[in-house]
Amino acid sequence: MKASIFLSIVTLMVIGVGTLQAQPVRNKTQKERIDNGVRTGQLSRTEAYRLNHEQRHIRHDRMKYKKNDGHMGPRERRHLKHERKMxxxxxYHHKHNGRVRQYK
Structure with a gap:
């Protein structure tokens, strides 16, 4: 009995940690995609600036939601998920729009 309770608590803790780590990983991946686009010349400086500004805006919204009442509700999570998807x-659009950077 005690073992099954302990196992269920550990399982819930592992699931909780996994969902908390998913958001920063996605942000890091998007940042890497922007950096890669700049390195390869697929993104101009202006495009990279705009995309990085969008990433800062998402981070700011996330911190604002967490600061409000200590946690994010389903509406805030949905909003952040939509912002990350956009x-x-x-x-993708800026990297594949056919424009190439003329300078390095």
Whole structure:
């Protein structure tokens, strides 16, 4: 009995940690995609600036939601997920719009 309770508590803790780590990983991946686009010349400085500004805006919103009442509700999570999805689309669009950087 005690072992099953302990196992269920450990399982819930592992699941909770996994969901908390998913958000920063996605932000890091998007930042790496922007940096890669700059390195390869697929993104101009202006495009990279706009995309990085969008990433800062997402981080700011996340901190604002967490600061408000200590946690994020489902509405805030949905909003951040939508912002991240749109940012990902913007990165793809800017990297594949056919414009190449003329300078390095």
């Amino acid at each position: 940012a990902s689309k913007h990165i």
